Each structure stands twice: as structure tokens, then as C-alpha cells.
Amino acid sequence: MPKLTCSEFKSGRRFMGRLPHGVDLIKSIEAFCGETAVAMATFSAIGAVTSVTLGAYDQKQQVYVTYTKEAPLEIVNCTGNISLKDGNPMVHAHILLADMHGKTIGGHLFSETIIYAGEIDLVELAGKPLERAYDTTTGLMLWKGLS
Amino acid sequence: MPKLTCSEFKSGRRFMGRLPHGVDLIKSIEAFCGETAVAMATFSAIGAVTSVTLGAYDQKQQVYVTYTKEAPLEIVNCTGNISLKDGNPMVHAHILLADMHGKTIGGHLFSETIIYAGEIDLVELAGKPLERAYDTTTGLMLWKGLS
């Protein structure tokens, strides 16, 4: 049976901040990481959006299916990480949203998700950043070089 | 385009604990922070409730819409933070719950959410605590003084 493989890090800088009104959730985090030289991190966020683009991976076809909802929704939870893809910080995150009746939708987070207001807790992971590479089993870009 | 603005912290004390049977989720965390002098923190919790009060922000009317469910529900995830409002530690958290069939509801967590059993992972953030102030764009109490 294959094993859970990991890389070990030290806790780096710890940021708490505001996701500003009107920005793209993924792009604003990637821009922040670019400017502050964060190459590897983990984060969670809560808040609200004015629209969201979600998806799920079709494990049979090995493609992402995506859809956009133009609606005010609470971000109940957004859990993600930053690592390197082609040398640049890339966000991988999943998100759960709820409407005014508590009804939820969730999945893989894509760009074209626009913030109404949001709070992010981001922990830099100090050490050699993980890099993504094509995985032939799943068709996904997964971390390579773990042991 | 506005930028993600942050404040940097050191990891402070790290607590793992039990949310006791019968207490109000928010009030018990705020009481703990008051007693242990935690002014700024991030946390996650899992467990179960006997009743929950949830809400979502009506972005058009700029008011919270809330509702209470008197039912045994699992806390699938509760993600939140503590910062200062009027000088006192204030919880801001979102919560996701599920019933016996896995059916979920989620949103902004309010008081009048009563714990059946729960576990909390709370990390104090050492440094100058963030303070909330009225934000004219959203009508919410958001962190001020970030850069």
C-alpha cells in the first residue's frame, strides 16, 4: 500500500489580513505571495463573495468541470496552500459557500471568484518549497519529490 | 486594484481543548480569551451542537439575516479568529453543520449555538492585535490599520 509522503517545514512568517472588496480571491493571494516572496504556505479564509467559480475533477475523464454562480454568498471555509508551479507561487484551494438560507455549495476554487469582504490566515512554510508536476495516475499537477 | 493587506504575527501560545457540554460556543471562547489574556488568535473546531444560530450578510441591505435551528448537528468545520472590538476579544467565525443524513447548512456563526461536545485548536498570534472598525463600503466591522 502506498504511503503518505511528506516534506518537513519550519513555520515562517504568519500573516493575518483582509481580502479587499472587489478583488479576485486567487489572484490577490498569488499577488501577495509574489510581492512578499512567499513560495510555500498554507492558509484558511472566511468572508463573503459577490460571485464564485467552482469546480470538481471528473475522475473518469480527468478534466475539471467548472461553473460560475453570480450571487452573494458567505465563504464558510476556504482551505488552501501555495507552492510552486513553473517557478511561480500557485494557489490550490477548495471552498465552501452558503446562501441566506444556509444552503451550501462547495468544490475546487477557480479564478473569477470575487470578494465582498474576507479575512485570511496565511502561514509561510520555511524550507525548500514543493513544486507541482504532472501525475500520470490522476492527471493532476501534484507535489513531486516527497519522501 | 486594491491589494490584500496583512499584519505579521509570531505564533504565540498554542491551545488544544474541549468545548464543554451545554455552553454557548462563541461566549465560551471569548471567556477563555478574556481569562488567558488572548487578544488575537486563529482557531478551528469540530464537534457537535444541540442547537445553532446561523446567519448570512445581506449585501444589498447591509444587515445580517439570522435563524436558529434546534437540532442535534455535527460541526463539520468551524473556522474563526479573535481580535479586538472596543478593546475586548471578539470571535468572528463561520460554521458548517451536518445532520444524520450528511445534509449540510452553513454560514456566519452567532451566539445561541450550544455545544454537545467539541474540540478546539486555538493559536494565539503574538504581536499588536488587530482592531475592528466600521467599513463604509461593506457596512461590516473590519480590521483597520493593515498595510
Added chain:
Amino acid sequence: MPKLTCSEFKSGRRFMGRLPHGVDLIKSIEAFCGETAVAMATFSAIGAVTSVTLGAYDQKQQVYVTYTKEAPLEIVNCTGNISLKDGNPMVHAHILLADMHGKTIGGHLFSETIIYAGEIDLVELAGKPLERAYDTTTGLMLWKGLS
């Protein structure tokens, strides 16, 4: 009113890793903790499963009700911890999943949850590990010895 009771820890080793294709989610984390001598930890995970076994606690009967879904689903969030039960590292986690339409199910995570691909952020908590013992009020195995 009973109080939130906690134990204080130092951040220990911090691992980011891959949940490999085809493994049981809980068993692979417990095996990792056994091999790396992690007795107390907190973690979150995102990814996808090929099948999942979920449950919720029936607070009246004081038993878990479980069910299995054989379906490709996104792990929107999995939040959990590791502590000791009968001297061995035991995972307690809750999980939220979503299908291709964003429809969610969630609850208490059980074994017989099989990974398609997954990423885990696991923080060891250094200090005296918490141990689980039977709690007469709830019928659950909860942490003992907190103050």
C-alpha cells in the same frame, strides 16, 4: 457554567504531504504518525475521494450512525486531530465533500474513505499528548485531564 478547558503545546514538526491514490484516509494518517512518532497533532486536508464513509452522532441513542457513498467526490475540507487512545495515535476528523454540481455532504469521518488524490497540512503539537477516555455525559471518547 462549565468552562472551555485546554492544554498548552509548542508547535512541533510541520509536515506538508500527499495522501496517495488508493489509500484509506484515516489509516494512512495513523500509519504516518506511528512511523514518525507523532502522538499529538492537528491537520487539515483537501483533495478528492473515490468513496467515503461518513457518520453523525445520534445524541439521543448515543451511537454513531454511518453510511458509505461510492462516488467520486471533492474533499472540500477535512479538519482533524491526532491524540492517544489506548496509547496509540488516533485520528478524529470531520469531512465535507462535494459532487460535480457543488452539492455537499459532511459529517464525522470513518475508515473506508479512499483517496483519489489529497494534500495534508499536519502540525505536530509538542508537549504531553492528550489521551481519550469515556465521557459519561455524552457517551463519547473525549480528552481527559484538561484544566
